[in-house]
Amino acid sequence: MDKIKMRLSKIEKSFPGVKALDGIEFSVREGTVHALCGENGAGKSTLMKIIMGLYKADKGSIFLDEKEVDIKNPIQARDLGISMIAQELSYVPELSVEENLFLGRLPLKALGMIDWKKVRQESKKFLEEENLSYKPWQKLKTLTVSDIQILEIIKAVTNNAKIIIMDEPTSSITQSEVENLFKKVEELKKKGVSIIYISHKMDEVFRIADDISILRDGKVVASKKASEFDLESVISLMVGRKIENAYPKEDAELGDKVLEIDKLSKDKLFEDIDFYVKKGEIVGFAGLVGAGRTEVMRAIYGLDHKDSGSVKIKSKEVNIKNPADSIKEGLILLSESRKDDGIVPVRSVMENASLASLQKFIYSGFAHRKKERNAVYESFMKMNVKTPTLDTPISSLSGGNQQKVLLSRWMLSEPDILILDEPTRGIDIGAKFEIYKLMTDMVKEGKAIIMVSSELPELIGMCDRIYVMNKGRISGMLKRDEFSQEDIMRYATGL
Amino acid sequence: MKDRVSHFLQKTGIFAVLALIFLVCSFISKDFLKYNNLINVTRQLCVGILIAYGEMLLIISGFLDLSVGSVLALSGVVSIMVFKSTGNIFAALTTALLIGIICNIVNAFFVAQLKVPAFIATLGMMQVARGIALYITGGKNILQLGNYVKVGQGMLGPVPVPVIIVVFVTVFVWWLLNHTRYGRSLYAIGGNRAAAEASGIDSKRSIYLSYIINGAMVGLAGVIFMARNNAGLPNGAVGYEMTGLTAAIVGGTSFTGGIGSVSGTVAGAFIIGFLENVMNLIGVNAYIQQIIEGLIIALAVAVDITVKLRKSGRVIIVKENKVKSN
Numbered sequence A: 001m002d003k004i005k006m007r008l009s010k011i012e013k014s015f016p017g018v019k020a021l022d023g024i025e026f027s028v029r030e031g032t033v034h035a036l037c038g039e040n041g042a043g044k045s046t047l048m049k050i051i052m053g054l055y056k057a058d059k060g061s062i063f064l065d066e067k068e069v070d071i072k073n074p075i076q077a078r079d080l081g082i083s084m085i086a087q088e089l090s091y092v093p094e095l096s097v098e099e100n101l102f103l104g105r106l107p108l109k110a111l112g113m114i115d116w117k118k119v120r121q122e123s124k125k126f127l128e129e130e131n132l133s134y135k136p137w138q139k140l141k142t143l144t145v146s147d148i149q150i151l152e153i154i155k156a157v158t159n160n161a162k163i164i165i166m167d168e169p170t171s172s173i174t175q176s177e178v179e180n181l182f183k184k185v186e187e188l189k190k191k192g193v194s195i196i197y198i199s200h201k202m203d204e205v206f207r208i209a210d211d212i213s214i215l216r217d218g219k220v221v222a223s224k225k226a227s228e229f230d231l232e233s234v235i236s237l238m239v240g241r242k243i244e245n246a247y248p249k250e251d252a253e254l255g256d257k258v259l260e261i262d263k264l265s266k267d268k269l270f271e272d273i274d275f276y277v278k279k280g281e282i283v284g285f286a287g288l289v290g291a292g293r294t295e296v297m298r299a300i301y302g303l304d305h306k307d308s309g310s311v312k313i314k315s316k317e318v319n320i321k322n323p324a325d326s327i328k329e330g331l332i333l334l335s336e337s338r339k340d341d342g343i344v345p346v347r348s349v350m351e352n353a354s355l356a357s358l359q360k361f362i363y364s365g366f367a368h369r370k371k372e373r374n375a376v377y378e379s380f381m382k383m384n385v386k387t388p389t390l391d392t393p394i395s396s397l398s399g400g401n402q403q404k405v406l407l408s409r410w411m412l413s414e415p416d417i418l419i420l421d422e423p424t425r426g427i428d429i430g431a432k433f434e435i436y437k438l439m440t441d442m443v444k445e446g447k448a449i450i451m452v453s454s455e456l457p458e459l460i461g462m463c464d465r466i467y468v469m470n471k472g473r474i475s476g477m478l479k480r481d482e483f484s485q486e487d488i489m490r491y492a493t494g495l
Numbered sequence B: 001m002k003d004r005v006s007h008f009l010q011k012t013g014i015f016a017v018l019a020l021i022f023l024v025c026s027f028i029s030k031d032f033l034k035y036n037n038l039i040n041v042t043r044q045l046c047v048g049i050l051i052a053y054g055e056m057l058l059i060i061s062g063f064l065d066l067s068v069g070s071v072l073a074l075s076g077v078v079s080i081m082v083f084k085s086t087g088n089i090f091a092a093l094t095t096a097l098l099i100g101i102i103c104n105i106v107n108a109f110f111v112a113q114l115k116v117p118a119f120i121a122t123l124g125m126m127q128v129a130r131g132i133a134l135y136i137t138g139g140k141n142i143l144q145l146g147n148y149v150k151v152g153q154g155m156l157g158p159v160p161v162p163v164i165i166v167v168f169v170t171v172f173v174w175w176l177l178n179h180t181r182y183g184r185s186l187y188a189i190g191g192n193r194a195a196a197e198a199s200g201i202d203s204k205r206s207i208y209l210s211y212i213i214n215g216a217m218v219g220l221a222g223v224i225f226m227a228r229n230n231a232g233l234p235n236g237a238v239g240y241e242m243t244g245l246t247a248a249i250v251g252g253t254s255f256t257g258g259i260g261s262v263s264g265t266v267a268g269a270f271i272i273g274f275l276e277n278v279m280n281l282i283g284v285n286a287y288i289q290q291i292i293e294g295l296i297i298a299l300a301v302a303v304d305i306t307v308k309l310r311k312s313g314r315v316i317i318v319k320e321n322k323v324k325s326n
Helices: A044-051 A074-079 A097-101 A116-129 A145-158 A175-190 A202-208 A231-239 A293-301 A323-328 A349-361 A369-383 A399-412 A429-444 A456-462 A485-493 B002-012 B014-028 B035-060 B068-086 B089-113 B118-137 B146-153 B161-179 B181-191 B193-198 B203-229 B240-250 B262-281 B286-325
Strands: A004-015 A018-029 A033-037 A059-064 A067-069 A082-085 A163-167 A194-198 A211-216 A219-225 A257-266 A270-278 A282-287 A308-313 A316-318 A331-334 A417-421 A448-452 A465-470 A473-479
Touching (some): A004 A044, A097 A116, A145 A163, A211 A231, A270 A293, A270 A473, A282 A293, A293 A323, A349 A369, A429 A456, A456 A485, B035 B181, B035 B240, B068 B146, B089 B118, B146 B203, B161 B181, B240 B262
Parallel strands (some): A282 A448
Antiparallel strands (some): A004 A018, A004 A059, A211 A219, A308 A316, A465 A473
8 A cells, every 4th residue: 555656746836926836745645545734825726736737837747656747737637547526516507417427528429429328327327336316317406515526526436536636525515424425535545546635624634634744835844644743733834833722712701692582483494593692702503504504694684584583682672674784783794605795806805895884984975085995904904914905806815814804894894793604614724713813802892703613623612602503493502611522413413 | 028018008908098099090190189070079979978887887786788779769759859849958858867767767677676687678678668769759750859959069168068968977977986885886786796785785776776877878868869960860879788888898897797987988988989080080981990990899808808817817926925925
């Protein structure tokens, strides 16, 4: 098992003004999982793009089975047995499972007609072999993200992949689906397939990786067997400094209940939701994907309508019909999906930041731009947003910085209650830590925070209380001194 | 050298293209720079610029209006009818604005309330409005407009009346986009409607407002158009939505939404106006004119987009630099 499947030697890649990769040495053993860790911008994606033939390295060479290869494009990479499962799966929802499996290599009959019979037979065979219950003619839009991901992996294997790159494969699937994925990974290993596994989630990395390489500023700063690392060393190697305590939780003074939810219900999504949040408190919401947490929050915030139930803010019953009402009442929601209902990509960071508080900067028929710039600038300093200028389009910032711009947007509206839905999803450890720090500061200023998260460690690290949801209901509540992963998971799975 | 040119274009974009075309035009024909010629070009552009403003507001927020030509004709002929029976130019003007606005409230209702794609909803209105215009006039042109023509042909000192109107409208639209919450909302809605709504912006209200303003522009354009032609033409202004769309798009308004400016749209309109004018002055065959115009429009937008792509490319690099230095 110590045969080197792929070896990268002295890979260098520069973009105008920046050296993205600087003498990368990286090798993957046959039939093993090699985890690649590093902060956003460390050069992971650039490196993977070179392996996939999307970029051309300035210098250096790639060896497969110790033979030098020149990968010019993704098709060539596929022919050499290299496949990639992207973080954001791109698929055509209207295509069927079988069409997807054979995409780009549909078997042909005479006169260039597609041999659908063969397609159907072979897809059936694959699905049976893989123990998958869905039918070849089912459209992709009827499957879950995890099903599609597994399908992508099968597709890679049927393409005779010897090396599979997985980029953040667990970022949008549930815990049990993660188990499924890991089982699949084990099978692949046994078949001699090598896997390059990119993830920010350290617990996963330590569970399945045989080797770990750490990238920082375009260099491999460490590369050895996983057993020779520990969590702390990986993190400090990644960020290049020591993070003393991953969760900078400090006790804030608790006040009165500022938000009380009573018997909130919505058909088929959630039922009888009761909870409260006190001033100065961070309250977590745990649960599996699909438990209804996001739906509850959207209904409270007025993005979706609710069937029944009451919402009290500072002991006063409020009737919130849309986000504008909510913002007026001092309640805001940082959405779980930055891309879908968070950023306005083509507009500047400044406009993105002031979007929810325009009335402060545009009034009496006049836009007070200087006031706006100053307020946004001040907020960015506080949030430690890194942007070249205030007029830079937000789409050219990293995920972590985009998230901080969105936090600025909400802080500028001066809320009392913040609902943060997956506030640290897809951002690197350094930025995560800064967001935790900001949360701590906010509650110390007397704000209340609801934090929805699928990452138990951060809930346990940051919250005062945690509500757990299961199938649209609150199935349990734990106080800080009662927190345990096991109990939360038990409530979450409804056991 | 190539780098320097592109750097220059980055800073100035479509205005550099406009200046270049102005320069070339003044070399091609010695009549081009004469006051009378330039003021004529401007007068001819008035209808197109008004339409372009309406389309620009809609495109910025991710919509468009294909019914412009028809609604323009309808509001024009009805306002002429009102003028002929009352003799009051203000009543006629108000009627034109009202008809433009009513047609566009219907457009907005289909688009915002019933969620019909703007392309289809306004395509429907294009048929309906044209049909009404033809029906009420019996398909015949209305002649002898009397004082009505002053709106299109009159002069206030050395400046044509429609030019004065357009200048006022320009200031108004610029103010809307830059100094009102409505303006800022438009950019956000066009850039990402879900995000705008989640930030407390009432997108329906903004869509209605955009169509209403578009309707007022079209109504006003209708009056100027008919007055300039000295006739109520129920069959007139066919395809004028494309004139407006072209000016807006050449001026850098992005069809994907969220981007566009008054100055760009004006520049876009003048690029097309100067081209047409100079080709007329030197007597280029009308068919050849069309070919050249098409090519230059495509080219102008290509230059603009290439420049912008480079620009954003550079921004990303700056960002990576920052990441590195940390």
